Amino acid sequence: MDKLTEYPKLIKRILTEYVELSNRHFNSNIERFLIVDESQNNYIWMNLGWQNGERISGITVYVRIRDGRFWIEEDWTEEGIGTDLVRAGVPKDDIVLAFHEPQMRQYTDFSVVS
Structure with missing residues (x-):
């Protein structure tokens, strides 16, 4: 898998x-919408609106691609975006x-890099 071209496509699709x-x-x-900054490889699933008189504003998922790896900065999904990436063929490292x-x-x- 060519990481430079495939990783951005993969995270956008997921x-x-x-x-x-x-x-x-x-x-x-x-x-709910996706914010994509392809030049800096940032991918954000954002939520905005109102519920029961209260403002809802928050990030459900934030993933960066850095140094050839997916850096999952925020993830409020049930199984985790990492699991979806592994199912799609991304090595855990x-x-x-x-x-x-x-x-x-x-x-x-998953990877232990810091």
């Missing part, structure tokens, strides 16, 4: 599927659960 599924099945007062502090990454199944 996150687009999540956003589309979310928009079909959940509260229509909350907008190319996935960093960056939301874990560096010394705790050794206890995950």
